Amino acid sequence: MALYSEKVMDHFRNPRNVGVIEDANGIGEVGNAKCGDIMKMYLKIEDGIVKDVKFETFGCGSAIASSSMATELIMGQPVSEVRKLTNKAVAEALDGLPDYKMHCSVLAEEAIRSALEDYQKRTGEIIE
Amino acid sequence: MIYADNAATTKMSEAAIHTMVSLLNETWGNPSSLYEHGQKAKEVLEKAREEVAAAIGAEPREIVFTSGGSEADNQAILSAAALGKKNGKIHIISSAFEHHAVLHTLNKLEKEGYEVTLLDVHENGLIVPEEVEEAIREDTCLVTIMTANNEIGTIQPIREIGAICRKKNVLFHTDAVQAIAHIPVNVADDHIDMLSASAHKFHGPKGVGFLSARKGIRLTNLIEGGAQERGRRAGTENVPGIAAMTAALKETCGKMAENAEHLTKLRNMLIEGLKEIPHSALNGDAERRLPGNVNFCFEGIEGESLLLLLDDRGIQASSGSACTSGSLDPSHVLLAIGRVHDVAHGSLRLSLGEDTTEEDVRYMIRSVKEVVEYLRGFSPIWRDLMSGKKEFIL
Numbered sequence: 001m002a003l004y005s006e007k008v009m010d011h012f013r014n015p016r017n018v019g020v021i022e023d024a025n026g027i028g029e030v031g032n033a034k035c036g037d038i039m040k041m042y043l044k045i046e047d048g049i050v051k052d053v054k055f056e057t058f059g060c061g062s063a064i065a066s067s068s069m070a071t072e073l074i075m076g077q078p079v080s081e082v083r084k085l086t087n088k089a090v091a092e093a094l095d096g097l098p099d100y101k102m103h104c105s106v107l108a109e110e111a112i113r114s115a116l117e118d119y120q121k122r123t124g125e126i127i128e
Numbered sequence: 129m130i131y132a133d134n135a136a137t138t139k140m141s142e143a144a145i146h147t148m149v150s151l152l153n154e155t156w157g158n159p160s161s162l163y164e165h166g167q168k169a170k171e172v173l174e175k176a177r178e179e180v181a182a183a184i185g186a187e188p189r190e191i192v193f194t195s196g197g198s199e200a201d202n203q204a205i206l207s208a209a210a211l212g213k214k215n216g217k218i219h220i221i222s223s224a225f226e227h228h229a230v231l232h233t234l235n236k237l238e239k240e241g242y243e244v245t246l247l248d249v250h251e252n253g254l255i256v257p258e259e260v261e262e263a264i265r266e267d268t269c270l271v272t273i274m275t276a277n278n279e280i281g282t283i284q285p286i287r288e289i290g291a292i293c294r295k296k297n298v299l300f301h302t303d304a305v306q307a308i309a310h311i312p313v314n315v316a317d318d319h320i321d322m323l324s325a326s327a328h329k330f331h332g333p334k335g336v337g338f339l340s341a342r343k344g345i346r347l348t349n350l351i352e353g354g355a356q357e358r359g360r361r362a363g364t365e366n367v368p369g370i371a372a373m374t375a376a377l378k379e380t381c382g383k384m385a386e387n388a389e390h391l392t393k394l395r396n397m398l399i400e401g402l403k404e405i406p407h408s409a410l411n412g413d414a415e416r417r418l419p420g421n422v423n424f425c426f427e428g429i430e431g432e433s434l435l436l437l438l439d440d441r442g443i444q445a446s447s448g449s450a451c452t453s454g455s456l457d458p459s460h461v462l463l464a465i466g467r468v469h470d471v472a473h474g475s476l477r478l479s480l481g482e483d484t485t486e487e488d489v490r491y492m493i494r495s496v497k498e499v500v501e502y503l504r505g506f507s508p509i510w511r512d513l514m515s516g517k518k519e520f521i522l
Contacts, residue, residue, distance in 0.1 A: 012436065018506045033509055036430050036450045036458065036473035040508040058507040060432035060451035101451075 004061060005095035011065035016072050019054045025122055028114025031107050037063045039111040041071070045119055050074050050082055055111070062094075062101040069093050070108035079127050083116055085109060129442045130488045134329075134420055135278055135306060135479035136446055140372070141331035143379050148333060148372035159365055160356065169367045176374040180338055183381050184323065185314035192339045192347065192360045193370050197305035197326030198229035199350065200339035203361075204301040204322040205233045205272055207341070207348040209242060211299070212269020218242045219268040221260060223284075225249050225464040226274055227303055229324075234272075247273075253282035253412035253465045261292045270299045275307035275323075279448055279461040279477060280412030281421025283311060290319025299345070305329055305337075309380035310418055311388065315340055327373035330380045336369035387482045391419035394480055394489050398422045401493030405500055407513070409522045411462060411475065420480035423448075425462070425471045427522045428510035429503040434476055437499045443492055448475040470509070471521050 004012070026043035037059035044052035053075055055067040070090050074082045087105035091097045097105060120127060131139070140148075151172065157165035159173050174188070181188045194200045205220070212218060222234055224246045234244045245263050247255055255273055264271070271293050276283045286302050293300035301322040304313050309330035315323055322345065326337035341347055341360075353362025380387070399410055399422055407427040426434070431447030438445055448459025450473060457463070458472035467475075478492060504510040512518040 009436075012433070013440065015506070020511075029508060033470040033473070035456060036469070038508050056506045056508040056511060058428065058509045059430050060449070061436045063430075064433055 003098070004065070005097075007069075007093070007095040008062055008065040008097065011068040011094065012061045015055075015064055015068040017054050017068065017075065018056070020056065021052055021054050024054075026115040026117075026119030028111050028116070028118055030110045030114055031059070033058065036060070037104065037107055039063065039067050039107050041067075041111040041115040043112075043115045043119060045079060048079050050077050050079065059104065059107075060101070062097050062104040063107060065094055066090050066097070066104040066108040067111070070105075070112055074112060079116065079119075082112065083127055085112055130444065130484070130492065132443060132445045132478040132480060132484070132488075132492065134481040135281070135418075135477065137328045137334065138331045138481060140328075140333055141376050141379055144332050144372040144376040147375040148368045151368040151371050155367065159367060160354065169365075172371050173365055173367055176370045179374045179378060181340070183377050184308070184325075184340060185316040186323075186340045187343065189358070190315075190340050190343055192341060192357050193365060194337050194339055194361060195335055195366075196328075196337040197227070197303065197324050200324030200326075200337055201227065201229040201272075201301075201303050202233050203339055203347060203350050204324060204341065205230065205237070205270065206350070207345065208270035208272075208299045208301060208322070209237050210348045211346060212267075215269075217267045217269035219245070219265050221245045221247065221263050221268060221271045221273075223247045223249050223255055223273055223464075225253070225277055225279075225461040226272070227278055227305065230272055230274070230303055231460075243267075249282075249464050251466050252416075253277060253280050253461075254416060255284050255289065257285050257288035257292055260289050261296070264292070264296050264298055268296075268298050270301060272301040272303070275302045275304040275313060276311065276418050277412065277461060278306050279459055280423045280465065281306070281418035281479075282412040283307070283416045283418065286313075286320065287318045293321070294319045306418060309377055309384060310420070312384070315342070321345060327369070327376060330376055332373035332376035333369050336366055336373050338373075383482070388419040390482065391480055391484070394484055394486065395420060395422055397486065398478060398480070398489045398492060401489070402496060405497055407520055407522045408500075409471075411465060411467065418479075420484070422478045422480070424476050425467055425522060426474045426476065426500050427471050427520060428507045428513055429474045429500055431458075431473055431475050433503055434474070434496075434499055437502070438476075438495060441495045441499075443478075443495055446477045446479075448477070449473040468521060 431449030
């Protein structure tokens with residue numbers, strides 16, 4: 001049996017929404033190099049909708065796949081929905097992660113949450 | 129497919145497979161049985177013991193067949209510790225980058241009251257013999273230092289260390305799992321009291337290895353039972369495995385010089401090629417390392433994703449990143465030579481074998497360069513390094 005599901009490998013090999021949004025209005029970075037995982041999420045929110053999202057990740061295969069899947073799940077979604085995103089939803093969308101890799105999906109959830117907080121701080125908007 | 133993980137395991141040689149299958153078919157008797165079928169197996173076993181002994185300069189009775197390198201390491205260390213304790217000697221010297229079969233056994237002994245000194249392996253991954261001598265105390269019962277490191281391939285000055293131990297009357301054990309059949313090792317010339325080896329690292333089968341213990345050293349049994357292996361290791365002997373190991377050992381030792389020359393050339397070519405990758409560094413001394421071992425750190429990327437993408441390109445390798453070790457910390461070997469966590473996560477080990485070709489090496493250089501560049505392309509660390517927000521370590 002392979003280490004990862006085909007979904008994980010697909011998102012790892014062909015990550016969606018990779019890169020930087022120059023005029024992002026919400027940026028979140030979580031993790032640290034010491035542990036071997038860093039995720040950075042860039043959000044462009046307009047009219048309460050995620051118009052664009054991009055990520056940069058330093059990490060293992062499942063960290064890259066989790067970032068990619070998370071961006072897909074929130075693209076075009078209203079921020080009120082985005083803030084409800086859980087790591088479980090990310091992992092399930094990837095057809096599961098090995099137990100010891102679940103923290104990668106947690107990191108994806110946290111990166112998005114951190115980017116939303118940054119957006120709130122910048123705009124003063126309260127997300128319900 | 130390019131198999132570049134020969135330090136993890138090697139492909140069984142045809143001679144080893146042939147030997148094993150013919151024994152499984154024909155000579156499957158129990159060596160402890162008195163009828164001819166059993167005695168034939170006994171003959172095979174004792175012939176193997178002679179040949180293994182001859183390959184490392186030991187006497188046949190000094191060879192104990194085990195389930196592999198880890199068992200041999202455990203038995204050697206626990207035996208020396210038990211012998212030491214009888215004379216009030218409870219101090220053991222080792223190094224910070226030994227295999228876990230050694231380090232975890234030492235941890236266990238520490239909990240039982242033994243004192244362990246782990247020597248510095250320095251930035252080049254080499255033990256300094258004088259530091260071994262300085263560390264030896266009145267109550268030192270054992271020095272255990274590996275012949276060659278399994279991750280970074282550095283070859284330790286075991287002959288010098290052995291001579292010091294002999295002079296100081298302290299037992300010397302070496303985990304020679306990575307070295308046997310790859311570089312010359314001789315227990316007599318190198319003053320080795322105990323040596324561990326594993327068959328699958330030199331084209332033999334898994335699940336078999338041996339411990340060489342100088343006569344007069346009373347070994348502690350790890351497995352109690354029958355009187356096999358002169359009472360030092362109970363259990364019906366794995367005759368097909370032992371004979372296959374011996375066939376592989378003879379064959380690989382016979383080609384040692386030729387293989388070493390071929391591999392050293394390819395290794396140096398690979399090192400030169402990978403050095404061209406900016407902000408990378410070779411781990412371990414460039415000269416005093418196993419002929420087929422290449423180990424690099426690349427800043428700004430993580431090892432597991434590197435391995436997966438190399439696998440996609442048909443290259444099988446390994447890494448010392450946390451994600452591949454199953455723990456939160458990267459390789460203890462890389463940390464021991466002073467690599468900080470940030471860069472230790474981005475390590476790659478390519479361990480070449482006798483089948484590796486120059487074309488393979490060129491392909492590996494090209495592939496690693498491309499994959500490292502690709503991963504750096506969306507690494508937030510790399511962005512910070514390039515923008516000057518963070519300082520390069522390598």
